[in-house]
Amino acid sequence: MKFLYLPLWFFKTRILGKKIPLQSVIFITDKCNLRCKHCSIYSTKNTLTKKYKQIKKELEYCYQLGSRFVDFEGGEPILWRDGDKDLNSLLDLAREIGFFSVTITTNGQQPFSHVRANSIWVSVDGFEEYHDEIRGKHTFERLVHNINESTHPHISINMVVNCLNYKAVEQTIEFAKQNQNIEMISINFHTPYKNTEYLRLEMEQRAEVIDKVIAYKRKGYPIMNSISGLKKMKTLDFKKYCWISNFIHVNGQKTVDCGGSKLGLCDECGFSMAGEMNALMNLKPDTIFAGMRLRM
Numbered sequence: 001m002k003f004l005y006l007p008l009w010f011f012k013t014r015i016l017g018k019k020i021p022l023q024s025v026i027f028i029t030d031k032c033n034l035r036c037k038h039c040s041i042y043s044t045k046n047t048l049t050k051k052y053k054q055i056k057k058e059l060e061y062c063y064q065l066g067s068r069f070v071d072f073e074g075g076e077p078i079l080w081r082d083g084d085k086d087l088n089s090l091l092d093l094a095r096e097i098g099f100f101s102v103t104i105t106t107n108g109q110q111p112f113s114h115v116r117a118n119s120i121w122v123s124v125d126g127f128e129e130y131h132d133e134i135r136g137k138h139t140f141e142r143l144v145h146n147i148n149e150s151t152h153p154h155i156s157i158n159m160v161v162n163c164l165n166y167k168a169v170e171q172t173i174e175f176a177k178q179n180q181n182i183e184m185i186s187i188n189f190h191t192p193y194k195n196t197e198y199l200r201l202e203m204e205q206r207a208e209v210i211d212k213v214i215a216y217k218r219k220g221y222p223i224m225n226s227i228s229g230l231k232k233m234k235t236l237d238f239k240k241y242c243w244i245s246n247f248i249h250v251n252g253q254k255t256v257d258c259g260g261s262k263l264g265l266c267d268e269c270g271f272s273m274a275g276e277m278n279a280l281m282n283l284k285p286d287t288i289f290a291g292m293r294l295r296m
């Protein structure tokens, strides 16, 4: 059934024109243990943390829509608690409901070996001082320690490239390759949400970075992005299929995409998934291969 899901989903969406999300992104808290320069999500006071019951309803809603992959986001998802329930309770619940795989994105400041996600994405915004400049002193050292200590079988890293760290892309890709505990690296670009506009990378610089990433990918480095998807992110001049991921925000608001379209940010979007989704819908073999590797 799991193996039939993707071809069936493709048939229903691409051939029959239905908009069925493949994956859901659920923000479970805006509480965070870091104050990153690029972030517009964490809250410093009056933090919002969803109740277990609410997240259960949201998971069921996403499942009903047809989604079978879920990513828990924050804030910092590892900090999530509701009484005796913790993040593992949510991960188990999602699989009980029928999701094929559950991922989390973490800042890696706390150990995560115990986290029962199918895969764990650790945010690494550059090597050493580049990362620390964005996320705070010693945050790189702590996440490297936690990656090295982790026994989790599927750890990958996510780098968001901006004007402060673009010079560190090569070093970060090398770091991903050399660290035995890291499966792959995903490259995204800063999306200039309110008050973070100064971090945007000019499109010419973005194109240069993408060319470098493609060269590494061609050399066999473990880069999650497909070459077809990366090329799309150079110009952003393509049809968006961002409904492939539906979002439920920390205030419970449901959106059919990341919500950036409402804010007029699509022309400056840095989420490489946008390019991957277009390439997938255009049946680019390398994107299909990258997607299968990621999902299955």
Ligand SMILES: C[S@@+](CC[C@H](N)C(=O)[O-])C[C@H]1O[C@@H](n2cnc3c(N)ncnc32)[C@H](O)[C@@H]1O
Pocket (backbone or CB within 6 Å): 032, 038, 039, 040, 041, 073, 074, 075, 076, 077, 105, 106, 107, 122, 123, 158, 160, 188, 189, 190, 191, 192, 193, 196, 270, 271
């Ligand atoms: C909002 S964070 C929350 C999860 C966790 N606290 C962490 O730091 O990974 C999820 C991911 O979104 C990325 N992100 C945050 N703001 C962004 C922006 N403006 N543009 C692109 N990616 C962004 C982060 O780098 C991180 O990889």
